Amino acid sequence: MQPPWRAAPRAALSSPLTLLVSVITALLIGFVVTAAVLHYSASGSAALAYHYQRDRLCTESLHPSLEFTVAAQHVTPALDGVRATAGNRPVLPTTYTREAVTDFGGRPTFAKFGYRPGATDHLKVLEGGSKDGLWVPQSIARTTDLQLGKRGMGGALPPVTAIYADLHDRLEPYWCSERTSIIPNVLSRNDQLTAVVWMPSAESFAALPPALTKEGVNVTVRFPSEVPRTVDDAERLVAAGTALLSPYDGDGVRIVSPLVLPVENARETARNVRAAILPLTLISLLIGLAGVATVTAQWSQRRHAELRLLWVRGSGPAALGGRAVLELGLPLVVGGALGLGVGWLLLPVYAPSTALPAGTLPRAVLAVVAVVLSSLAVTWAAAAFRAHRSFQAATSGTRLRRVLTALPWELATGALAVWAWQRVQDSGLATPLKIGGLPRIDAAALAFPLLVVLTTALLAARLARWALRASHRASLWSKPAAQLAIRRLAAAAGPVTGVLLVGVLAIGTIAVGTSIAGSQKTALDVKSGMFAGAESYAQVSPDVVLPEALKGNSTIVGESKVNDRIALVVDPETFARGAFPHELDPALLTQPLRVGDAPRREITLPGLPPLNPTAHVPSFPKVGTSGWVVPRSQVEDLDNVPSWYVWSSLPLDDLTAALADNGIAYRNANERAKVVSGLPFLTIQWTFGFVTAIGAVLAVVAAIALLLAIEVRRRHNAVSGAFSTRMGLRPSALLGSHLLELGALALVAVAVGLTASAVSSGFAVPKLDPAPRMTPAPEVPDVGPLLVSTVAGSAVVVLVAAWIAVRAVRSARIGELIRG
Numbered sequence: 001m002q003p004p005w006r007a008a009p010r011a012a013l014s015s016p017l018t019l020l021v022s023v024i025t026a027l028l029i030g031f032v033v034t035a036a037v038l039h040y041s042a043s044g045s046a047a048l049a050y051h052y053q054r055d056r057l058c059t060e061s062l063h064p065s066l067e068f069t070v071a072a073q074h075v076t077p078a079l080d081g082v083r084a085t086a087g088n089r090p091v092l093p094t095t096y097t098r099e100a101v102t103d104f105g106g107r108p109t110f111a112k113f114g115y116r117p118g119a120t121d122h123l124k125v126l127e128g129g130s131k132d133g134l135w136v137p138q139s140i141a142r143t144t145d146l147q148l149g150k151r152g153m154g155g156a157l158p159p160v161t162a163i164y165a166d167l168h169d170r171l172e173p174y175w176c177s178e179r180t181s182i183i184p185n186v187l188s189r190n191d192q193l194t195a196v197v198w199m200p201s202a203e204s205f206a207a208l209p210p211a212l213t214k215e216g217v218n219v220t221v222r223f224p225s226e227v228p229r230t231v232d233d234a235e236r237l238v239a240a241g242t243a244l245l246s247p248y249d250g251d252g253v254r255i256v257s258p259l260v261l262p263v264e265n266a267r268e269t270a271r272n273v274r275a276a277i278l279p280l281t282l283i284s285l286l287i288g289l290a291g292v293a294t295v296t297a298q299w300s301q302r303r304h305a306e307l308r309l310l311w312v313r314g315s316g317p318a319a320l321g322g323r324a325v326l327e328l329g330l331p332l333v334v335g336g337a338l339g340l341g342v343g344w345l346l347l348p349v350y351a352p353s354t355a356l357p358a359g360t361l362p363r364a365v366l367a368v369v370a371v372v373l374s375s376l377a378v379t380w381a382a383a384a385f386r387a388h389r390s391f392q393a394a395t396s397g398t399r400l401r402r403v404l405t406a407l408p409w410e411l412a413t414g415a416l417a418v419w420a421w422q423r424v425q426d427s428g429l430a431t432p433l434k435i436g437g438l439p440r441i442d443a444a445a446l447a448f449p450l451l452v453v454l455t456t457a458l459l460a461a462r463l464a465r466w467a468l469r470a471s472h473r474a475s476l477w478s479k480p481a482a483q484l485a486i487r488r489l490a491a492a493a494g495p496v497t498g499v500l501l502v503g504v505l506a507i508g509t510i511a512v513g514t515s516i517a518g519s520q521k522t523a524l525d526v527k528s529g530m531f532a533g534a535e536s537y538a539q540v541s542p543d544v545v546l547p548e549a550l551k552g553n554s555t556i557v558g559e560s561k562v563n564d565r566i567a568l569v570v571d572p573e574t575f576a577r578g579a580f581p582h583e584l585d586p587a588l589l590t591q592p593l594r595v596g597d598a599p600r601r602e603i604t605l606p607g608l609p610p611l612n613p614t615a616h617v618p619s620f621p622k623v624g625t626s627g628w629v630v631p632r633s634q635v636e637d638l639d640n641v642p643s644w645y646v647w648s649s650l651p652l653d654d655l656t657a658a659l660a661d662n663g664i665a666y667r668n669a670n671e672r673a674k675v676v677s678g679l680p681f682l683t684i685q686w687t688f689g690f691v692t693a694i695g696a697v698l699a700v701v702a703a704i705a706l707l708l709a710i711e712v713r714r715r716h717n718a719v720s721g722a723f724s725t726r727m728g729l730r731p732s733a734l735l736g737s738h739l740l741e742l743g744a745l746a747l748v749a750v751a752v753g754l755t756a757s758a759v760s761s762g763f764a765v766p767k768l769d770p771a772p773r774m775t776p777a778p779e780v781p782d783v784g785p786l787l788v789s790t791v792a793g794s795a796v797v798v799l800v801a802a803w804i805a806v807r808a809v810r811s812a813r814i815g816e817l818i819r820g
Helices: 005-014 016-053 072-086 138-144 173-182 202-206 231-248 260-302 304-312 317-345 360-391 396-406 409-427 448-469 480-491 493-532 586-590 652-661 679-712 714-726 731-764 784-810 814-819
Strands: 065-070 092-097 100-102 109-115 125-128 134-137 160-164 196-198 217-222 254-256 536-540 554-562 565-570 593-596 615-617 626-631 643-648 667-671
Touching (some): 092 173, 092 202, 109 202, 260 304, 304 360, 409 448, 409 731, 480 731
Antiparallel strands (some): 092 109, 092 217, 125 160, 134 196, 554 565
16 A cells, blocks of 8 residues: 655645754755855955955056057057057057156256046146146146246147146056056155156157157056956956967067966965865764754654554655655755855855856855755655664664764864864965965864864763763752753753754854954954054155144154164154054163064164164064164264154055145055055955854754754653642742753853863964964954853843743643643
């Protein structure tokens, strides 16, 4: 007789909680694999975008460009040939003469002439503004007392129609690629260096007098294009541009392709992140599949009578496993699809970028399909095995379970943790051989803190099982609430240890992820601050006086450097105002200082007196851990110090604006955020950001497992609780008993998880340093906020679970429970 399998999907509706748990479990598994695929794919795009966001790349020069020098009469033919080669692609040429003596009708001066389409639209006009004549910088106009309408070089030049404000850092994006050509080194002693006089047209530039173009014309040709959002797009742009410009390679023409190294770094970043998150993803999937098996076991328990009837009618274990798939298969498929959708929708939350390469979503779909099929296979196998154990060989399953439980899994994971620690010490972050390359990140090294958490979780679960097995010796009947809590825990030792295992993993994983990600973020901020010396800085002349806008937030620092020896000249009174915050006694700045491991002997550096300080500090801004610091008062001639800088705690825009507004010449302006390549730090940060997301998923799994364990024991808890209240146990004591039971479980999970993460992170964080030559080393951040949020979240779960258990007792009907 064939059983009525067609009614199986409808019969599943009789257990809505089982269906809900199945959907949620499959959703979490689907989310994990979707997030893994999308996260590592997005990390490559984020690495590429990092270069744009930090202005390390000029967007208009992402496409390979040309730079060459030709005679003035060859400029127009050369540019016409480039335009013909480019076809419909936009071309942005710029031409410059060399600095030459120019007569504007007054005192002769040096000037450099240039033409760039649209240049005058990006200049600040001070006088005039007509675009049919010369646009002269204010510096040249002031030097020659130039007035509008004058025609230089004996009338050979177009009339001056505008005087514009000289360009200074920071430049708008339009000028980014031309920075070295349009901003002269105003601190150089070469009087020939000038700003650019802009011509009104390409024809007027070609008609410049031979005296101004006799040394040739410098030409740059840019090919503006859309900014690629993914690594694949960037790679195609570089390949197409290189092929387009290959005929011009050689003969004094230089092809500039600044996007090549960022593309390589982005590819390497994606590979590093994928290798690092793969082990954790697999562990999470195994836990998720174990959850599917648990749900199937609970389903088998609820369907025991029906399955026995089907068994008697001739259905074997394989057929009964198929019945489980028919009932639970649709929820698993729906949950997997929901997990895919949630992973896609939450991409901005957990991924470093929302730009995904083509084919990423199909890969995620295939991964979810594979996981759903695996879930169906686990459902079938778990139900079939349960039927075989219940109806065919009642003892074999128990024996196998005892063997699996007795195996010392924590020894195996502990050995892996020791091996991973060796990798952390030996090659966790290998220094790149290529300039600008990324350090090689060892995935095994990054797995060390997670393996410690896993080992600790397994050990805690084993100790908890032993403790529950011996709990029958406890006698606390003077406190019945505690005694009942212990007995309930002992009666459900299997589910309890399972919940404890997942709970420790969840809390430990979240703590590890947030600690290491936070340490990398802080390390990047502090290392870049110590390396730059201040939030922003700009090179100035030795005799500069701080304007009013910079007093109270800036300081002037001299720098003398020879090879790897560096000394700073500081003003003790103002240094702390502008320098990057550093633990240092200000009184020490009144005397020379030896920093770090600088040699203990007398040395001499340009512009400074002989140095052999007795006072010592371990580190110092800009100097790092090797160098010297000299008070400004002990330097006899400040002009002999090679370089002087303004250090400021203000943003770079505010610093440069204050200098420019007060007519103070400066160059080499920069800010803390740009002096250190943060991509190696961000790679580790993104990796452990995903670890945190997986920890959150495991926390949800632990909460569901706890609620499911209570629901599975609903009848048992209801009977024992009802009889206890009939025997005089007060309702408040009953609630307290459940709070003790569940609170103890949550407390152990929180304590063990946070302790394991603190120990593993404490060892790993200082070693996971992408820039070990820079100070200071990464440090574990404050875990106070994490501790508070973890305890609060655990308390909410415990309260909800205890409320469900007590509500089951209060709504129970003793007679029906006894008859059942």
